[in-house]
Amino acid sequence: MSSPKRQIAMVMDLNKCIGCQTCTIACKRLWTRDEGMDYMWWNCVNTMPGRGTPRDWETMGGGFTAGDARPSRIPTRGDFGDAWEFNHEEVFFGGKGSSAHLQIKGEQPDWGPNWDEDQGAGEYPNAYYFYLPRICNHCTHPACLEACPRKAIEKREEDGIVLLNEDRCRGYRFCMEACPYKKLYFNETRKISQKCIFCFPRVEKGVAPACARQCPGRVRFVGYRDDQNGPIWKLVDKYRVAIPLHPEFGTEPNVFYVPPMSPPRFDENGEIDESRPRIPDEYLVSLFGPRALEALGTIKSEVAKVRGGGKSELLDLLIAYEWKSMFGGFDRDPATIEWTKG
Amino acid sequence: MQASFVSERNLDALLDPAGAAWRNVPRTELGLTGTPLGLQPTAAIKASWADKKIGAIDRVDVAALNDGQRLLFRLEWRDPTESRKITDNNVFVDGAAILFPTVPDAPLVLMGAKGAPVNVWYWRADEDAGNHIVAEGFGTTRIVDRDRVRTRAAWNDGRWQVVIARDLRVDSPEPVANVQPGAPAQFSIAVWDGANSERAGIKAFSPVWTDLTIEPAQR
Ligand code: SF4
Ligand code: SF4
Secondary structure: OOOOOOEEEEEEEOOOOOOOOOOHOOOOHHOOOOOOOOOOOOOOEEEEEEEEOOOHHOOOOOEEEEEEEEOOOOOOHHHHHHOOOEOOHHHHOOOOOOOOOOOOOOOOOOOOOOOOOOEEOOOOOOOOOEEEEEOOOOOOOOOOOOOHOOOEEEEEEEEEEEEEEEOOOOOOHHHHHHHHOOEEEEEOOEEEEEOOOOHHHHOOOOOHHHHOOOOOOOOOEEEEEOOOOOOOHHHHHHHHEEEEOHHHHHOOOEEEEEEEOOEEEEEOOEEOOEEEEEEEHHHHHHHHOOOOHEEEEEHHHHHHHHHOOOOOHHHHHHHHOOOHHHOOHHHHOHOOOOOOOO | EEEOOOOOOOOHHHHOOOOHHHOOOOOOEEOOOOOHHOOOOOOHHHHHHHHOOOOOOEEEEEEEEEEEOEEEEEEEEOOOOOOOOOOOOOOOOOOOEEEEEOOOOOOOOOEEEEOOOOEEEEOOOOOOOOOOEEEEOOOOOEEEEEOOEEEEEEEOOOEEEEEEEEEOOOOOOOOOOOOOOOOOOEEEEEEOOOEEEOOOOOOOOOOOEEEEEEEOOOO
16 A cells, blocks of 8 residues: 555544534435445444443454554444334324334344443543544554455545445455454445545535534534644644544544543532542543643643633634634535536 | 266256256265465454464365256355355355366466466355356456356255356356366365355365366267
8 A cells, every 4th residue: 555645634622522413414314325324324423431333342453553453353233233213104104193102113222323322431520421423534554454355445545535445345344353443334235345435525526524514513623634724734733632542553543533621520528629630531541542631731721821811823723713714625615516426 | 076968958957956967976075175374365364363263164075067068066065054144244154166277277275366367156145146256366356247157055954055057168258267078177166154254265175176077968
């Protein structure tokens, strides 16, 4: 694999994510409505701490340890939470709207794509949680690509988007086993794997991915990594507040996260206790590596600066006063484009 | 091994693994071995199969017939689990294939090489149509058509019985094997055990080309 000329990337600010799943639905409606895709959520948002989607993916293995491929397993449909079927016909069209209530048909599930939503961890009054949106990381060292014996996965020369070629794929699923982020899905109808495409048909026309553009919380920044006027370079390289999830997986993601700041803790007397954060440092380090604490330190000192009457380019950027500034030039309105299918 | 001539020309009858045409045809047992771990094409596959057995099926009974137009193989092997359908992301189906060199001494273990293709007649348990495949090395298989290779399979009492057939000669721009009565031919067998998650190069195969004589028509 040769390295791409440029790399497009995304930054997600976890301090702003409200877990509304608008990104999830934007992606679902755009890309995963065809046959065999019912259980696919190329974008998911999970509550952390939590078991995630697929269930317990963080401990499934995959990726690389010191450059060596690490074995893993293929997540099942049940691990992903499958796709439930509801009695829509009965409730909405069967004339039983006032007697029957909406429910899952058949066997009742014991897991779903967002089963532990808003559960979190910690004890009242110091309980805590935050949301973690995830897409394919369009890795620089993609474990999926390297696992495939058919070279069915490619990393695009022009922008580093990792794409699965559906004509080459034979449904072997080595990619699903190898990806440590468990961001590939098997389509049982078509007998091929499928994954997030970073909305490449939009990107090619200067439009940000749907999950980013539709986000009401202004969580997601998009742009080329090396664009020094764009938001990605500033957040990742200049201020170093955006870092990859599980860098130890060795795939070098191109999706970066601004780690979440904690609300204050209360002590036994109900007084605010500033001595330690409510979200334990160790937990954030377990997700983002030790750089999580440096990133939070930088944000805190910028906040202090602004509180003291100073100015902060970083905070202005994170607040995203101007929506379009988040998209690194990929800010064209998709409604102005005539899209053709096929 | 010999592919004896039969006068039965009805394809349906010939494809039936339990059919009369096969009743007295001598069977040859071929030993199968797993594709070596070291030859698996990617580091991820090597890492995940390092401690697992590749090639769960270790022998197959082979019989062959020809009717002057078609060449038919009947394979039978023991497999306690019938893997017919992909019912989950981690479920794989059983399969089998007949491999032919298309040039003398095409490398069998590597599934051919550039310029030395192997031709594969492939059956998989979840598809009715057989696949007609050409490969020039691991990871290069391509399906050239789906109507020339005919297959029929039955699983009974822990045994697969599979018939795989194709015309002796086909007109194709692809490097496929053409064989003819009287002339020497060679083949190999590959078997994938779905219950052992076998797919792609994770399979068992007969590791040397077996000689095949195709008996000319008797009148
Ligand atoms: S996140 Fe997974 S699927 Fe996406 S590029 Fe990285 S290894 Fe491949
Ligand atoms: S980038 Fe596009 S394809 Fe990928 S998760 Fe977001 S909306 Fe879906």
